[in-house]
Amino acid sequence: MKDRLQELQSEALEKVKQSEDLKALQDVRVAYLGKKGPITEVLRGMGKLSKEERPVIGQLANDVRESIANAIQTKQDKLEEKAMEKQLEEESIDVTLPGRPVHVGGPHLLTSIIEEIEDLFIGMGFEIKEGPEVETDYYNFEALNLPKGHPARDMQDSFYITEELLLRTHTSPVQARTMKQKDGHEAVRMICPGKVYRRDTDDATHSHQFTQVEGLVVDENIKMSDLKGVLNAFAKQMFGSERDIRLRPSFFPFTEPSVEMDISCKMCGGEGCSVCKGTGWIEILGAGMVHPNVLEMAGYDPEIYSGFAFGMGPERIAMLKYGVDDIRHFYTNDIRFLKQYHKA
Ligand code: FA5
Numbered sequence: 001m002k003d004r005l006q007e008l009q010s011e012a013l014e015k016v017k018q019s020e021d022l023k024a025l026q027d028v029r030v031a032y033l034g035k036k037g038p039i040t041e042v043l044r045g046m047g048k049l050s051k052e053e054r055p056v057i058g059q060l061a062n063d064v065r066e067s068i069a070n071a072i073q074t075k076q077d078k079l080e081e082k083a084m085e086k087q088l089e090e091e092s093i094d095v096t097l098p099g100r101p102v103h104v105g106g107p108h109l110l111t112s113i114i115e116e117i118e119d120l121f122i123g124m125g126f127e128i129k130e131g132p133e134v135e136t137d138y139y140n141f142e143a144l145n146l147p148k149g150h151p152a153r154d155m156q157d158s159f160y161i162t163e164e165l166l167l168r169t170h171t172s173p174v175q176a177r178t179m180k181q182k183d184g185h186e187a188v189r190m191i192c193p194g195k196v197y198r199r200d201t202d203d204a205t206h207s208h209q210f211t212q213v214e215g216l217v218v219d220e221n222i223k224m225s226d227l228k229g230v231l232n233a234f235a236k237q238m239f240g241s242e243r244d245i246r247l248r249p250s251f252f253p254f255t256e257p258s259v260e261m262d263i264s265c266k267m268c269g270g271e272g273c274s275v276c277k278g279t280g281w282i283e284i285l286g287a288g289m290v291h292p293n294v295l296e297m298a299g300y301d302p303e304i305y306s307g308f309a310f311g312m313g314p315e316r317i318a319m320l321k322y323g324v325d326d327i328r329h330f331y332t333n334d335i336r337f338l339k340q341y342h343k344a
Contacts, residue, residue: 001042001049001057008038009064016071022079029072039065106342110211110330113318114193117213120237121191124230126215129192131174137164139173144254145293152253157199167197171214172254175290175309176298178216184299187219188307193314204326211314216290218300218307224257224289227308231287235263239321244270246281255288255309266320282320285312 012032019025031037043061046054107115118128131139137148146153156169174192182188192214200206217226228247235245243266247259262283265276272278287310292302315327322341324330329337 001045001053002060004042005039005057005060005064008032008042009067012068013071016068016075019075019079022076022083025072025076025079029069032068033065033072039068106338108330108333108338109318109322109324109341110314112341112343113314113321114211114213116238117234117312117314117317118191118193120234121215124233126189126191129174129178129190130194131168131171131177131192133168133195133197134161134165135168135173137166139176140166140168140170143176143294143297144172145291145297146253150253152251159197159199168194169198170196170311171212172309172311174214175216175254176294179218179295179298179300182218184301187217189217189219191215202328204328205316205319207315207327207331209331210327213312213314215287215310216307217309218290218295218305220304220306222289222306222308224308227259227287227289227310230308231261231285231310235261235284238317239263239266247287250286250288252286252288254291254294256291258286258288261285261287261310263320284316284320285310287311 012028015028015031016025019028032039034040039061043058046057049057122128140158141150141153142148158169159167161167171192171194174190174194178188178190178192193211195209196212197209200208202208215230217230228245231247232245235243244264246262246264248262250258250260252258260283262281264270265273265280265282267273267275268280270280272280276282287308290307290309295302295305295307315330318324318330319327
């Protein structure tokens with residue numbers, strides 16, 4: 001029995017020596033020190049021994065167990081240390097490598113231009129209003145002097161949701177909503193930026209979804225010259241003091257008289273070039289004096305109150321100001337395009 005124990009000891013110690021990883025070491029532990037291992041088996045046979053031999057063999061069995069357990073523990077410590085060293089080596093950081101650049105975002109060009117427009121009008125005492133993008137037929141058309149079946153509705157092909165609900169085709173419904181809120185008595189001086197939708201075919205200057213900024217002033221004694229003064233101040237601040245504006249007669253059912261405002265072409269200084277199609281002028285917005293019917297429908301007495309309104313497309317303004325040649329750039333969001341307009 002003594003020999004058997006010593007044999008098991010040297011066998012186990014050899015296997016510990018040969019173990020190259022923690023898994024192999026664990027196998028040795030289970031094989032020699034486990035409940036079903038050979039040492040336990042030897043101990044089970046101790047009953048057959050004489051009284052004198054029993055404590056000697058018992059002591060030897062314990063010593064053998066302990067020496068195997070110690071050898072396993074020492075080897076385990078070594079293997080763990082080795083594994084840690086390997087991991088540290090693999091994960092070591094080369095502090096001389098250049099750092100990865102952090103990309104800092106910036107506002108979208110369209111957001112910047114709308115904020116610029118807002119700042120200009122806030123500076124002239126206007127407040128900012130908002131209205132719903134899903135609009136009623138009443139506010140989008142009827143309250144703006146465009147009853148059902150009016151031929152001018154064709155000017156704005158619409159996305160209808162139901163007979164009475166549609167995606168607003170312009171920001172002008174916010175005019176009617178704001179005047180209604182003011183109850184026909186208070187003066188109004190507001191602009192309203194927001195998204196609008198039309199069944200237009202997308203091309204370099206048209207999008208089926210785009211933005212507009214509406215403006216409205218209502219008070220006693222508001223005249224066409226006030227409209228011209230405000231638009232002139234806006235155009236010069238937005239595009240530069242050397243630019244001229246001109247108003248051309250136009251038609252909108254909600255304004256009378258109606259105009260379109262052109263700005264002198266930046267490319268040719270008014271001489272005529274391919275950008276302004278040889279005219280020297282580029283159209284930027286529609287405007288006019290609020291139609292008496294619109295004032296009346298909103299509760300204002302047109303004998304006392306008058307007003308002007310305008311509506312512009314910020315994409316077109318940004319295109320002109322920054323020389324963007326295709327409106328689709330605003331919506332395809334190519335980061336190389338957008339990055340050019342991030343302010344440092
Ligand atoms: C209107 O939408 C009127 N509500 C503007 C207005 C307001 C007139 C108040 C009078 C008083 P118009 O359809 O012209 O008008 O559009 C105004 C501006 O929106 C245009 O000058 C243009 O800059 C822009 N716009 C129109 N259609 C598109 C489109 N499909 N894609 C991009 N911009 C467009």
